[in-house]
Amino acid sequence: MKKELKFKVNGQPYELYVKPKTLLVEVLRDQLALTGTKRGCNSSSCGACTVILNGMAVRSCSVLALQANGGEVLTVEGLAKGTELSTLQKAFLDYGAFQCGFCTPGMLMASTALLAENPKPTKEQIKEGIDGNICRCTGYNSIIRAVTAVVKGEYKEAK
Amino acid sequence: MIKDFEYFAPKTLKEALTLLDKYQDDAKVIAGGQSLLILMRQGLVAPKYLIDIKGISELNYIKSDAKEGLKIGALTTHRTVEKSPMMKNGFSVLAEIEHHVASIQTRNWGTIGGELCHGDPAEDPAPVFITLNATLKMASLKGERTMAVEDFTLDYFETALKTGELLTEIQVPVVPPHTGTAYTKFTVIENDLPTVGAAVSITLGAGNGICQDVRVALSAAAPIPMRAKQAEAVLKGKKITDALLKEAGEAASAEAEPISDIYASEEYRREIIKVLVRRVGKEALARAKKA
Numbered sequence: 001m002k003k004e005l006k007f008k009v010n011g012q013p014y015e016l017y018v019k020p021k022t023l024l025v026e027v028l029r030d031q032l033a034l035t036g037t038k039r040g041c042n043s044s045s046c047g048a049c050t051v052i053l054n055g056m057a058v059r060s061c062s063v064l065a066l067q068a069n070g071g072e073v074l075t076v077e078g079l080a081k082g083t084e085l086s087t088l089q090k091a092f093l094d095y096g097a098f099q100c101g102f103c104t105p106g107m108l109m110a111s112t113a114l115l116a117e118n119p120k121p122t123k124e125q126i127k128e129g130i131d132g133n134i135c136r137c138t139g140y141n142s143i144i145r146a147v148t149a150v151v152k153g154e155y156k157e158a159k
Numbered sequence: 160m161i162k163d164f165e166y167f168a169p170k171t172l173k174e175a176l177t178l179l180d181k182y183q184d185d186a187k188v189i190a191g192g193q194s195l196l197i198l199m200r201q202g203l204v205a206p207k208y209l210i211d212i213k214g215i216s217e218l219n220y221i222k223s224d225a226k227e228g229l230k231i232g233a234l235t236t237h238r239t240v241e242k243s244p245m246m247k248n249g250f251s252v253l254a255e256i257e258h259h260v261a262s263i264q265t266r267n268w269g270t271i272g273g274e275l276c277h278g279d280p281a282e283d284p285a286p287v288f289i290t291l292n293a294t295l296k297m298a299s300l301k302g303e304r305t306m307a308v309e310d311f312t313l314d315y316f317e318t319a320l321k322t323g324e325l326l327t328e329i330q331v332p333v334v335p336p337h338t339g340t341a342y343t344k345f346t347v348i349e350n351d352l353p354t355v356g357a358a359v360s361i362t363l364g365a366g367n368g369i370c371q372d373v374r375v376a377l378s379a380a381a382p383i384p385m386r387a388k389q390a391e392a393v394l395k396g397k398k399i400t401d402a403l404l405k406e407a408g409e410a411a412s413a414e415a416e417p418i419s420d421i422y423a424s425e426e427y428r429r430e431i432i433k434v435l436v437r438r439v440g441k442e443a444l445a446r447a448k449k450a
Contacts, residue, residue: 023161043197044197047262064189067192067211128263132264
């Protein structure tokens with residue numbers, strides 16, 4: 001039997017009915033068509049499905065959608081303000097922090113959560129902040145450089 | 160594929176216990192689900208009724224008391240334990256190990272009680288709780304009972320929880336003076352489950368430096384998070400030296416019952432246990448001298 005799920009995604013309230021076994025990533029991608037969130041390993045290993053739920057980075061492949069009931073989800077689609085990219089998004093572009101781009105939404109969400117909690121992380125803390133996210137192209141250095149650039153204040157927040 | 164189930168999200172402990180009592184063994188409890196959902200996805204667990212206790216706020220707390228020690232609600236997340244300012248005065252080892260439990264994402268949603276109830280011998284908190292002499296509080300409609308953490312896991316993925324019972328609280332007594340506790344795990348990749356892990360807690364006598372009390376516990380070294388009593392016997396009542404720690408490591412290695420799997424062979428695990436017990440024992444000793 002389907003259950004009611006009321007929650008906010010990127011500030012927008014939603015009310016839908018889901019089977020209890022539905023995972024958060026499935027609701028985001030299949031029902032809300034927010035396909036920025038990627039489904040990678042599907043076993044809580046790769047971090048590509050990372051979203052921010054109630055202010056915390058979580059793996060949306062490992063959270064039941066109904067556990068987000070009453071909560072607030074932020075996905076990669078919610079980072080930009082209008083057409084203005086977030087500081088991390090701009091830095092990822094400038095520093096070439098991706099090749100294939102598959103890990104990027106997860107990397108962006110993990111680093112967004114990191115900077116929300118700790119705006120001035122050390123290089124070591126940046127590494128820890130993304131150590132739940134696997135990237136198979138860049139070798140991580142360009143991602144760390146991009147996050148570092150934001151930490152150093154090279155980018156201005158969109159108003 | 161996850162099989163369909165009926166879902167309940169009780170908001171109080173009483174409601175949860177009533178549901179557990181009603182559905183008995185057809186029900187499975189989910190907290191953060193960081194381990195359970197993997198098993199459900201693999202079809203290894205397929206409950207008819209899933210009781211989601213994650214939203215029971217009365218089980219999400221950390222309390223610290225000068226006499227009674229630390230009380231951690233079963234639904235406290237790993238990340239909350241890691242970041243809690245209450246992890247001091249001998250409890251700081253808990254924050255230290257939580258920092259290396261899986262990824263931040265998993266620690267943000269996974270709960271400490273859920274991890275213990277999962278009953279996996281390859282986990283970090285249980286051996287540390289064993290060395291800290293922690294007990295667990297469990298509740299059912301019939302009442303409450305407590306049990307030492309070391310008696311809680313019975314076999315691989317099997318715990319002493321009875322049908323209708325929920326783990327509600329972890330109680331960690333005040334750490335005695337001159338006590339040092341440490342834990343280290345050997346992993347294939349950082350912050351992974353332990354290939355093998357060792358926790359050691361040493362209490363020194365006042366002024367004489369003699370090991371008055373000691374507890375050694377191992378992860379991924381037996382079907383359960385295991386207390387290594389032979390290793391403890393080597394150290395207890397003596398002045399601890401490096402040679403004695405080496406002997407304790409050998410004793411722990413001999414009494415452990417590790418298996419061979421894709422991560423390590425049995426022999427290799429036994430070798431690492433020797434090294435870890437000695438190394439972690441040395442750290443615990445250094446901390447006890449400073450405490």
